[in-house]
Amino acid sequence: MDRELVFATLLRRLNTVSGLEDADIAALHELPIAIRHWEAGRAIVSDGERPTDSCLVIEGFCVRSKLIASGQRQILSIHIPGEIPDLQSLHLHRMDHDLISLTACTLGFISHASLRALTRAKPNLAEMLWRDTLIDAAMFREWIVNVGQxxxxxxxxxxxxxxxxxxxxxxxxxxxxxxxxxxxxxxxxxxxxxxxxxxxxxxxxxxxxxxxxxxxxxxxxxxxxxxxxxxxxxxxxxxxxxx
Amino acid sequence: MDRELVFATLLRRLNTVSGLEDADIAALHELPIAIRHWEAGRAIVSDGERPTDSCLVIEGFCVRSKLIASGQRQILSIHIPGEIPDLQSLHLHRMDHDLISLTACTLGFISHASLRALTRAKPNLAEMLWRDTLIDAAMFREWIVNVGQxxxxxxxxxxxxxxxxxxxxxxxxxxxxxxxxxxxxxxxxxxxxxxxxxxxxxxxxxxxxxxxxxxxxxxxxxxxxxxxxxxxxxxxxxxxxxx
DNA sequence: CGGGGTTCCCAACAAAGGTTAAGGACACGG
DNA sequence: CCGTGTCCTTAACCTTTGTTGGGAACCCCG
Known part of the structure; x- marks a missing residue:
């Protein structure tokens, strides 16, 4: 997988989210991303874990879901390339749900350490990523309405x-x-x-x-x-x- | 309403959220908060608006809700003193739901301008507030499970x-x-x-x-x-x- | 104190969705 | 090309929830 393609995927997503300056784009380029392939139907991060990375979806589909005691599963969101489904684990250390691949996936893992360094150095990027997690929450709100009404x-x-x-x-x-x-x-x-x-x-x-x-x-x-x-x-x- | 009491309310909430340094607490004290009373059952911010402030609940109860075209309402969360229910509007400029008082309330309005200045100056506080919005999202996830399963x-x-x-x-x-x-x-x-x-x-x-x-x-x-x-x-x- | 609104309560019936059970289509590996 | 497993499909029946319509309790305001 071409590194530039990965960045293009990430940038496209963040660009729709808010405007970017050149210095910010350069800083993003410095982010170390570990690319890994994932089989279909496998957990990427599980409920209760304390992940040290967040993961960018480069290719394929993932879902987030929660299992309740009676064994039923609720899917909370569907994720497509360009999204960072578990960005919330950057500041919410313990997972409260599962992240699972739906198809075979190409994933880019970014360590929390490097993300935290980036957001400390570049407030613009911090706000943009914060905003991304807020859009995530907005989608959950609509999902509640969907299921409830x-x-x-x-x-x-x-x-x-x-x-x-x-x-x-x-x-x-x-x-x-x-x-x-x-x-x-x-x-x-x-x-x-x-x-x-x-x-x-x-x-x-x-x-x-x-x-x-x-x-x-x-x-x-x-x-x-x-x-x-x-x-x-x-x-x-x-x-x-x-x- | 005593200013110190307001800060106590806010601090108690943020302290459960993550540890605070003295310099951060001092910076929080500088935040201008406009205290206002609200009648029961009144909109605080409405779907579609572009608020310039976020509001801290000091006394009383509020709910967030969404109205759908067929006229049904879905309540998304219930809010109690110490919480900032519309902190998300800091980076999500247009409201996608309503915030309504359930009882008579005392509210503390904090301008987005001063919040943004604060988070730019104090990355610790920025992360703490970010984390607060992530907990908000975690509660929405559980609410989806509740309504769905x-x-x-x-x-x-x-x-x-x-x-x-x-x-x-x-x-x-x-x-x-x-x-x-x-x-x-x-x-x-x-x-x-x-x-x-x-x-x-x-x-x-x-x-x-x-x-x-x-x-x-x-x-x-x-x-x-x-x-x-x-x-x-x-x-x-x-x-x-x-x- | 009296009246009008809101909230609560309930019954009868209708509709949406859950349960159980079973057969058929399709895909993949031996 | 046959078996095995997953997924899709359907039917019959049952349970939960929605609908309609009404009446009782309560509360605030005049």
């Missing part, structure tokens, strides 16, 4: 549209057909419903020719109806730092 | 125990009887259920002599059963910065 069809429509929007923001063309590598069981875990009901909902949206979700891919069939179901408003993603 | 009785038990724990952490004695000034309708909005169902669940827990929730107060009747229902594990609150 929308019926199952609306929940599914919403995560489909959120994922597509985020893929577009990070420069991945995601038109009417894009990757969403979750099994129906995992879709259920994301929406707070059982796999059987997830299947019902997927079937319904397919039969109504709104969206087709199969074999880890999404095909949007009726943009208007999908949008109406999801009530998706991308303001909570805070993509444009000037607004 | 637990049955209604468990959800109610969980927010009761979370609120009690947080009252204790900020130095408010909350034994078996404490204030939780939500109407049944608001409890429903927090749990993602209708007011009618909220009433059913409250009634059930009362009849089973587990917990009595009425007139804005909670009385814990059976600690063991309540804990079992809630599956409450306070790790996600990250109270002890050394762990």
């Amino acid at each position: 929308r019926p199952a069809t609306g929940r599914l429509a919403h995560i489909v549209l959120e994922l597509r929007k985020r893929l577009e923001v990070t420069g991945r063309p995601a038109g009417d057909n894009f990757e969403m590598p979750l099994t129906q069981e995992q879709i259920g875990e994301a929406l707070g419903i059982t796999p059987v009901h997830a299947n019902r909902v997927i079937k319904q949206l397919r039969e109504e020719r709104i969206v087709d979700i199969s074999r880890g891919r999404v095909t949007v069939l009726d943009e208007a109806k999908l949008g109406e179901l999801a009530q998706f408003d991308d303001r909570y993603l805070h993509q444009n730092p000037s607004l | 637990r049955p209604a009785t468990g959800r109610l038990a969980h927010i009761v125990l979370e609120l009690r724990k947080r009252l204790e952490v900020t130095g408010r004695p909350a034994g078996d009887n404490f204030e939780m000034p939500l109407t049944q309708e608001q409890i429903g909005e927090a749990l993602g259920i209708t007011p009618v169902h909220a009433n059913r669940v409250i009634k059930q827990l009362r009849e089973e002599r587990i917990v009595d929730i009425s007139r804005g107060r909670v009385t814990v009747l059976d600690e063991a059963k309540l804990g079992e229902l809630a599956q409450f594990d306070d790790r996600y609150l990250h109270q002890n910065p050394s762990l």
